[in-house]
Amino acid sequence: KAGGRNTHRVFCPDVGARIATRGQLVLDMKEGIRRGEFRLVYQPVVDAASGAVVSLEALMRWRHPVRGEVSPGEFIPLAEENGLIVPLGAWALREACREALTWPETLRVGVNVSAVQFRGGLEEAVLSALADTGLPACRLKLEVTESVLMQDGDAVVACLHRLRSLGVLVALDDFGTGYSSLSYLRRFPFDKIKIDRSFIRDIADPDAAAIVRAVVSIGERLGMGIVAEGVETAEQLELVRREGCAQVQGFLFSRPLSPLDARAYIMAAQAQH
Numbered sequence: 001k002a003g004g005r006n007t008h009r010v011f012c013p014d015v016g017a018r019i020a021t022r023g024q025l026v027l028d029m030k031e032g033i034r035r036g037e038f039r040l041v042y043q044p045v046v047d048a049a050s051g052a053v054v055s056l057e058a059l060m061r062w063r064h065p066v067r068g069e070v071s072p073g074e075f076i077p078l079a080e081e082n083g084l085i086v087p088l089g090a091w092a093l094r095e096a097c098r099e100a101l102t103w104p105e106t107l108r109v110g111v112n113v114s115a116v117q118f119r120g121g122l123e124e125a126v127l128s129a130l131a132d133t134g135l136p137a138c139r140l141k142l143e144v145t146e147s148v149l150m151q152d153g154d155a156v157v158a159c160l161h162r163l164r165s166l167g168v169l170v171a172l173d174d175f176g177t178g179y180s181s182l183s184y185l186r187r188f189p190f191d192k193i194k195i196d197r198s199f200i201r202d203i204a205d206p207d208a209a210a211i212v213r214a215v216v217s218i219g220e221r222l223g224m225g226i227v228a229e230g231v232e233t234a235e236q237l238e239l240v241r242r243e244g245c246a247q248v249q250g251f252l253f254s255r256p257l258s259p260l261d262a263r264a265y266i267m268a269a270q271a272q273h
């Protein structure tokens with residue numbers, strides 16, 4: 001009725017409910033940051049030939065007091081939309097650097113960063129995380145996706161160069177899923193290319209295998225190491241090895257682990273190598 005006469009609105013309870021839920025989730029996220037509901041888990045990245053751990057990727061988790069675990073696929077895009085990813089991301093950087101200090105010195109920590117964080121002072125966040133924890137810059141690896149370079153590409157590239165000159169490593173994440181993946185390889189000298197899980201899932205298919213092989217060869221020419229993401233089976237491992245991927249990550253080796261379990265994993269793997 002408030003809409004006046006001669007108009008009608010279609011009320012779709014589904015959409016309304018979804019918007020309300022998202023709005024509530026944003027409020028809950030703010031509260032959750034304050035209450036320390038966010039945490040990081042760590043997934044090992046291993047040498048494809050030896051199985052030795054080479055680094056661990058920090059992945060964010062949120063346990064909502066009522067809804068339980070909320071997937072990063074849900075809360076990260078929401079945090080990007082409303083800017084909460086800036087404080088959350090700064091917290092993650094610091095936390096990951098602090099945790100990496102408890103590992104052997106040879107191990108790096110990978111931290112995912114979003115485009116919004118570059119506009120929100122990522123460089124300062126990285127510098128203060130390193131300075132406050134004392135982690136050497138060369139033990140930190142930032143993981144960016146192609147979408148980060150799509151927006152404000154020049155500013156992002158300049159920022160990455162400055163961090164790179166301090167010794168921070170940079171990986172291109174989810175490679176092959178963007179609109180013009182190859183062109184991004186010319187924009188920045190990434191240390192690593194992480195081939196998206198979708199290619200690894202289908203690697204038994206000769207076409208997917210051919211693409212992985214081509215990316216490995218491009219990486220070699222450009223001096224960029226290759227990581228295969230999402231290796232779940234021994235067969236997939238065998239095939240990505242055959243195509244020349246130097247490093248692998250996936251459930252076959254380990255799911256993302258709590259800080260305590262990650263330390264145990266590192267110790268056990270060290271005892272074997």
Ligand code: C2E
Binds near residue numbers: 230249
């Ligand atoms: P990502 O950076 O590509 O991380 C890899 C994702 O693949 C993780 O999902 C991981 O749990 C999952 N994964 C690893 N191995 C396997 C496997 O063998 N099989 C399958 N099916 N999945 C596997 P997760 O933790 O749900 O994270 C999803 C995405 O959320 C990440 O993708 C990343 O883009 C984003 N994200 C997570 N943590 C952060 C963070 O701290 N900051 C930012 N900006 N983004 C984050």
Ligand code: MG
Binds near residue numbers: 057112143173
């Ligand atoms: Mg990643």
Ligand code: MG
Binds near residue numbers: 173174194229
């Ligand atoms: Mg990825």
Ligand code: MG
Binds near residue numbers: 174
């Ligand atoms: Mg991803």
